[in-house]
Amino acid sequence: QKEVEQNSGPLSVPEGAIASLNCTYSDRGSQSFFWYRQYSGKSPELIMFIYSNGDKEDGRFTAQLNKASQYVSLLIRDSQPSDSATYLCALIYMDTGRRALTFGSGTRLQVQP
């Protein structure tokens, strides 16, 4: 099992601020990285994925990947109360010749109106 570490939070930010969510991982061979959002009592839904070092932007969301330092981040600009949820980091790594997906335990984000 490859480790994916996330601060459980809660991370509290005021409405309109930038929320920064971080994830570190242990396996240098990890290939693909995903951010899922999970509202309380609901199932996870994919927000973004990133494969290459650098930044990837999609609307208010930016994923940042630094493979040398083994971290991946999610920035949420102009945070809204509707962004309040748990954010799960996930990655794909090779496990005995097959691709495996593992999840972090998530960071709870609270956006204060």
Added chain:
Amino acid sequence: DAGITQSPRYKITETGRQVTLMCHQTWSHSYMFWYRQDLGHGLRLIYYSAAADITDKGEVPDGYVVSRSKTENFPLTLESATRSQTSVYFCASRGTGSSGANVLTFGAGSRLTVL
């Protein structure tokens, strides 16, 4: 309706009873997965299936059995439920998103309580 559906959504059972959680998807995705989610542990893979009649263990398979006789269905059975199996169970299938990425889509979840 297109999508992935799980049933039952809520189940209370007693220790030692057999329980089956159902999962059905309409996309004809090859890959299907069962996860459990517990506080502090995130999502942990129980079993997955690459196609009909092909299944494999995940991280926490003990006490669970799966089958996949048809592409669209992937039931999960707890042969003799234990209290430690109280959890929220998510079924997921994997398809290719519009961007080409392999995307996991989750069902709504089944909340199981074992007394």
